[in-house]
Amino acid sequence: MVVSKLEAANTFESINPATKLSIGRVPQMGEAEVQAAVDKAWKTFENWQLTSFSKRAKLVMKFRQLLASKADEFANLISEEVGKPLPEAYLSELCGPLDTCVWLAEHSERLLADQPVALANPLLSSKQSIIAFEPLGVVGIISPWNYPFAIPTMTALMAIMLGNTVVLKPSEKSPLVGIKIGELFAEAGFPDGVIQVVTGGSSTGKLLSKANLSKLIFTGSVEGGKAVMAQASEHLTPVTLELGGKDAAIVLPDAPVEWTARGLLWGAFTNAGQACASVERVYIVKGKNSDKLVETLTAMAGKLKLGPATDPLTDVGPLIDQGQLNRVIEHVNEAVAAGARCLTGGNERSDLGGYFFEPTVLVGVDHTMRIMKEETFGPIMPIMIVDSEDQAVELANDSDYGLTATVWADKLNRAECVARDLTVGTVLINDCLFSHATPQLPWGGLKKSGFGKGHSIFGLQDLCNIKHISIDAAGGAHRVWWYPYSSSKIKMAQGGIQLMHGKLTKRTAGLVNFVGNMFTDAPKQVSKVKGEKPADKSEKDDKDQKADNDKSSD
Numbered sequence: 001m002v003v004s005k006l007e008a009a010n011t012f013e014s015i016n017p018a019t020k021l022s023i024g025r026v027p028q029m030g031e032a033e034v035q036a037a038v039d040k041a042w043k044t045f046e047n048w049q050l051t052s053f054s055k056r057a058k059l060v061m062k063f064r065q066l067l068a069s070k071a072d073e074f075a076n077l078i079s080e081e082v083g084k085p086l087p088e089a090y091l092s093e094l095c096g097p098l099d100t101c102v103w104l105a106e107h108s109e110r111l112l113a114d115q116p117v118a119l120a121n122p123l124l125s126s127k128q129s130i131i132a133f134e135p136l137g138v139v140g141i142i143s144p145w146n147y148p149f150a151i152p153t154m155t156a157l158m159a160i161m162l163g164n165t166v167v168l169k170p171s172e173k174s175p176l177v178g179i180k181i182g183e184l185f186a187e188a189g190f191p192d193g194v195i196q197v198v199t200g201g202s203s204t205g206k207l208l209s210k211a212n213l214s215k216l217i218f219t220g221s222v223e224g225g226k227a228v229m230a231q232a233s234e235h236l237t238p239v240t241l242e243l244g245g246k247d248a249a250i251v252l253p254d255a256p257v258e259w260t261a262r263g264l265l266w267g268a269f270t271n272a273g274q275a276c277a278s279v280e281r282v283y284i285v286k287g288k289n290s291d292k293l294v295e296t297l298t299a300m301a302g303k304l305k306l307g308p309a310t311d312p313l314t315d316v317g318p319l320i321d322q323g324q325l326n327r328v329i330e331h332v333n334e335a336v337a338a339g340a341r342c343l344t345g346g347n348e349r350s351d352l353g354g355y356f357f358e359p360t361v362l363v364g365v366d367h368t369m370r371i372m373k374e375e376t377f378g379p380i381m382p383i384m385i386v387d388s389e390d391q392a393v394e395l396a397n398d399s400d401y402g403l404t405a406t407v408w409a410d411k412l413n414r415a416e417c418v419a420r421d422l423t424v425g426t427v428l429i430n431d432c433l434f435s436h437a438t439p440q441l442p443w444g445g446l447k448k449s450g451f452g453k454g455h456s457i458f459g460l461q462d463l464c465n466i467k468h469i470s471i472d473a474a475g476g477a478h479r480v481w482w483y484p485y486s487s488s489k490i491k492m493a494q495g496g497i498q499l500m501h502g503k504l505t506k507r508t509a510g511l512v513n514f515v516g517n518m519f520t521d522a523p524k525q526v527s528k529v530k531g532e533k534p535a536d537k538s539e540k541d542d543k544d545q546k547a548d549n550d551k552s553s554d
Helices: 031-049 053-069 071-082 086-111 150-161 175-187 203-211 222-235 257-273 290-303 322-337 389-397 412-422 456-462 486-500 504-520 537-553
Strands: 009-018 021-028 115-117 128-135 138-142 165-169 195-197 215-219 239-244 249-252 278-285 342-344 360-365 380-386 404-408 426-429 466-471
Touching: 009 071, 009 175, 021 115, 021 175, 031 053, 031 138, 031 203, 053 071, 053 086, 053 150, 053 175, 071 086, 071 175, 071 290, 086 150, 086 456, 115 456, 138 150, 150 165, 150 175, 150 215, 165 203, 165 426, 175 486, 203 215, 203 222, 203 257, 215 222, 222 412, 249 257, 249 389, 257 278, 257 290, 257 380, 257 404, 278 389, 278 426, 290 342, 290 360, 290 380, 322 342, 322 360, 322 380, 360 426, 389 412, 404 412, 412 426, 486 504
Parallel strands: 138 165, 138 215, 165 195, 215 239, 249 278, 249 404, 278 380, 360 380, 404 426
Antiparallel strands: 009 021, 115 128, 128 466, 342 360
């Protein structure tokens, strides 16, 4: 379901990072194609927003069935286009969207049902207030290459289930997966225009960012996020940004060595370290097992098999391209030049034919080094031995990023105390990275990791217009805050504040002032004598006040 893919004048190649060979050509879409997609999305939204939750749920479950039946096809394409080992393609890319389908179909209608709101102020006792959750309109999604299926698909499913339509711009490094996403939605029976895919580089993303959207969701670099936010400001389009991390792991002295080492190993090297929630910094609190843990990590990392996804025994695949490989090489070389020691790995493996770098364990690092401050996005594990929990927390929080962190310990209450001190969006105790693929859990960070929440009830609400509706019958008692204003109204307001919020000694006087002046400004019935006005206490009060003022001035 790619918009005008045959009409795009220009094309670009998709490259397999394990072989550096082209695996296909894809349209480079321009202004005409992007505008056509957005216009079509708005037109489709008119009817799609009116479909019932049950109808949308049936389509979502049909999508799930199709994806499950085509799991091998998608896993192989993901592995080929971004170099991800097949176990990761199945588990980290497909399971999350499949679980999302079930969660949305079974729970979204209940989670987004109208919510009545009880009002505490007695002056509002006649009113009923309702919070309604309505679709926004057209949602733009600009997705990354590192999880080219899971990230855009989970977000698109949530947006569509709520009645929005979607225009998806996949990364130019994984466009074939993006195209397949659109085709799968079409095959599941979603109406034409509910989701459309526009392919291209940063220029295509810029066009989508500047388009008339109801919401824009971007996952990528900090610089990319800043650009997208500036471009979206043209229409004041609200944005959700997920901009990566420099995620820390804190290992407490009682952490079991073998278990912790296996967890950290996977957290640092899965997807060749190219995950925004990868373990990119390890702080081991000094204890009797700290040296043993470093030795175990080094031995395990040295045994990981580096290679292409076509080899079922491959543990770590390639980096995505030469630019990413260069960044990893620079970070490692600069750290070693500044005094860090490489315990295993540390080398590019050009002999394997792609953009490969060995799984690497570094010690002797500190926070003056880029490898401890900047997002590396590679198979690197820098380790610091620290003296205390407090020092570990201080160093973990000493970062421009705040996406996730992990704590490893045997005593869970102690680990939870540490977790609560970390300024991040997610803390996982004795595990890492799994939560993004779990639709019930919120996803998002602090600081340069971005803002806004994805997934969970909070992510659903982020894709809604949260509308307050107040219901009150016409007629009845006069609203005390309506015109006319007078000195009686001031006394009534003063009395009401003391009655409801003042000290106990002030409440009796407040009650007298409030009740005594509450109805003085209410409309009076018209007098039966033509031309005669009914007595108005507030007018008399105002005249008395004026007379008092005149006497004072004399």
